[in-house]
Amino acid sequence: MRAVMRQNFEKGNLLRDQYAETMYELMGEDSRIILMEADMIACDNTGKIFRDYPERAIECGIQEANMIGVAAGMSSVGLIPFCHSFGPFVTRRVADQVCISAAYAGLNVKIIGSDPGITAQANGGTHMPFEDGAMMRSISGVTVLEPSCPVQYDWMLREMVKEYGVFYVRMERKANIKIYEDGSDFEIGKGVQLTEGSDVTIFATGAHCLLESFEAVKALKGDGISARLVDMFSWKPIDEELIAKCAAETGCFVTVENHNVMGGFGSAVAEVAVRHCPVPMEFVGVEDRFGQVGTKAYLAEQYGLTAKDIVDAARKAVLRKHD
Amino acid sequence: MSSVAEIRVFAEQIRLETIKEIATYGVGHIGGSMSVVELMAVLYGSELRHDPTNPSWEDRDRFVMSKGHAGPVVYATLALRGYFPLEELSTLNQNGTRLPSHCDRLKTPGIDMTAGSLGQGASAAAGMAYAGKILGKEFYTYTVLGDGESNEGQVWELALFAPHHKLSRLIAFTDYNKQQLDGATKDILDLGDMGAKYEAFGWHTQVVDGHDIEALLSAIREAKADERPSMIILNTIKGNGFKFAEERFPNHSLSFNMDGIADSLEIVEKRLADAKAKLEEEKGGIN
Numbered sequence: 001m002r003a004v005m006r007q008n009f010e011k012g013n014l015l016r017d018q019y020a021e022t023m024y025e026l027m028g029e030d031s032r033i034i035l036m037e038a039d040m041i042a043c044d045n046t047g048k049i050f051r052d053y054p055e056r057a058i059e060c061g062i063q064e065a066n067m068i069g070v071a072a073g074m075s076s077v078g079l080i081p082f083c084h085s086f087g088p089f090v091t092r093r094v095a096d097q098v099c100i101s102a103a104y105a106g107l108n109v110k111i112i113g114s115d116p117g118i119t120a121q122a123n124g125g126t127h128m129p130f131e132d133g134a135m136m137r138s139i140s141g142v143t144v145l146e147p148s149c150p151v152q153y154d155w156m157l158r159e160m161v162k163e164y165g166v167f168y169v170r171m172e173r174k175a176n177i178k179i180y181e182d183g184s185d186f187e188i189g190k191g192v193q194l195t196e197g198s199d200v201t202i203f204a205t206g207a208h209c210l211l212e213s214f215e216a217v218k219a220l221k222g223d224g225i226s227a228r229l230v231d232m233f234s235w236k237p238i239d240e241e242l243i244a245k246c247a248a249e250t251g252c253f254v255t256v257e258n259h260n261v262m263g264g265f266g267s268a269v270a271e272v273a274v275r276h277c278p279v280p281m282e283f284v285g286v287e288d289r290f291g292q293v294g295t296k297a298y299l300a301e302q303y304g305l306t307a308k309d310i311v312d313a314a315r316k317a318v319l320r321k322h323d
Numbered sequence: 324m325s326s327v328a329e330i331r332v333f334a335e336q337i338r339l340e341t342i343k344e345i346a347t348y349g350v351g352h353i354g355g356s357m358s359v360v361e362l363m364a365v366l367y368g369s370e371l372r373h374d375p376t377n378p379s380w381e382d383r384d385r386f387v388m389s390k391g392h393a394g395p396v397v398y399a400t401l402a403l404r405g406y407f408p409l410e411e412l413s414t415l416n417q418n419g420t421r422l423p424s425h426c427d428r429l430k431t432p433g434i435d436m437t438a439g440s441l442g443q444g445a446s447a448a449a450g451m452a453y454a455g456k457i458l459g460k461e462f463y464t465y466t467v468l469g470d471g472e473s474n475e476g477q478v479w480e481l482a483l484f485a486p487h488h489k490l491s492r493l494i495a496f497t498d499y500n501k502q503q504l505d506g507a508t509k510d511i512l513d514l515g516d517m518g519a520k521y522e523a524f525g526w527h528t529q530v531v532d533g534h535d536i537e538a539l540l541s542a543i544r545e546a547k548a549d550e551r552p553s554m555i556i557l558n559t560i561k562g563n564g565f566k567f568a569e570e571r572f573p574n575h576s577l578s579f580n581m582d583g584i585a586d587s588l589e590i591v592e593k594r595l596a597d598a599k600a601k602l603e604e605e606k607g608g609i610n
């Protein structure tokens with residue numbers, strides 16, 4: 001079944017619980033799958049996997065560099081390791097290990113980074129990656145994904161087992177809104193158009209940005225602006241075809257990302273647009289700042305990641321179209 | 324090949340071919356290639372279970388040159404064992420080559436892991452050993468760390484990891500040649516008593532003369548007999564057996580070509596001839 005949006009969103013598994021549930025199932029089906037943690041079992045509820053699959057669930061301790069290296073070596077023997085820690089520690093801390101031991105070596109390592117951007121909340125600036133996606137995206141051959149809902153995440157994990165290569169996933173642990181119908185099917189490198197719209201396309205990614213974007217679409221409708229919303233969960237590869245189509249049909253873009261606007265998701269869309277279908281474009285995202293402690297709502301205000309910021313950006317993009 | 328005399332001949336062949344290989348390009352990591360010549364000969368001449376006609380044989384022993392800049396000595400060894408033609412050694416670092424300065428598993432037949440960013444290869448070797456354990460395979464994983472490389476924090480992450488996870492089929496070596504790029508390891512970042520360090524981390528630890536073939540063979544035997552992961556610290560001389568390099572300090576990477584090394588080469592050739600003579604003598608004795 002292709003991806004179908006629910007009429008009414010409802011609560012489902014937290015993404016971290018979805019991770020534990022899907023991985024448990026996958027590890028039961030496929031003895032090549034390895035689950036690795038860097039002292040983070042309690043943070044993504046994978047304890048049951050450690051209990052029932054002790055040989056293939058590996059507690060590495062707080063040593064992310066060695067974890068990535070060990071995973072790379074395991075994959076060279078045919079296993080499929082999934083490595084998890086907080087986003088900054090499995091990306092910027094180990095950028096070279098991911099680049100050389102995993103990607104450059106042509107190996108098969110799956111990396112899950114918890115709590116992208118402002119969703120790190122009270123863990124604050126040290127744990128709040130605004131640059132992880134840009135770093136991973138710029139490493140040749142690495143696939144970068146950001147799931148927005150438990151249904152999509154379940155599909156994604158299964159797909160990652162099937163597809164060889166290095167993957168990085170931005171997982172908002174506490175996101176739990178089911179946007180898609182159960183059994184929805186996606187494709188890596190293909191976005192999903194969620195609303196019709198002809199005046200502007202809003203490309204968003206991840207639970208926070210997508211849910212704020214839905215609010216923005218409603219508000220814009222009240223203003224007489226017909227906004228198209230696209231879930232671009234696949235940052236890399238990115239859906240060039242859909243970007244070109246949206247440029248032709250709506251004439252301007254807004255990108256929404258819980259990440260620095262430099263080098264991240266907006267940049268990925270812009271790289272395609274500038275080359276193939278230049279249109280006025282506005283970026284909603286973090287304007288080259290560090291993180292801080294706070295609730296998600298407070299941080300969204302602080303960094304300009306609210307529905308209102310998206311509405312403002314969309315209005316601006318539409319105005320520029322008519323300049 | 325398994326007698327000490329045969330391994331000694333193989334070692335001198337590796338030494339000679341590695342020198343020629345680097346001289347053809349004109350510059351390269353000669354010092355740390357020469358210091359592990361005897362180890363390479365022992366592994367590929369005797370200890371390693373491998374098949375040059377089937378480099379991806381799944382039950383083969385794995386070998387990871389974690390100090391990936393010693394690629395040239397690995398290539399000479401692999402070529403002499405028939406993984407690819409000996410003539411290919413002259414393509415080292417040439418445009419489009421299969422033999423890049425640092426080891427690359429995607430390019431060179433017989434290379435099990437990409438390395439060169441220091442501290443990383445040994446973690447991958449541990450992953451191979453771990454995978455072997457999970458899959459119930461009997462293969463051993465051998466890895467060679469540099470002493471300079473051991474400045475890297477990741478090496479000590481692995482030092483904690485391997486004994487904790489009981490990676491009994493991981494056999495690691497540290498090429499303790501006492502030099503790194505900028506000079507003496509003692510002056511740059513003193514490694515102190517490496518044997519005591521690994522011992523304290525819970526490894527089966529041995530310290531041996533890295534140029535003594537019999538000592539290497541016996542150390543590997545002992546490593547296999549122990550249930551812990553093994554670290555064999557090799558006391559070595561950087562540039563060993565190649566006078567041109569031995570006379571220079573530091574000799575991490577040197578520029579030279581065939582014209583400038585005639586006298587040093589003569590010594591290497593003599594070492595090879597002597598080793599061959601000794602082998603003949605032994606064979607004669609047996610006959």
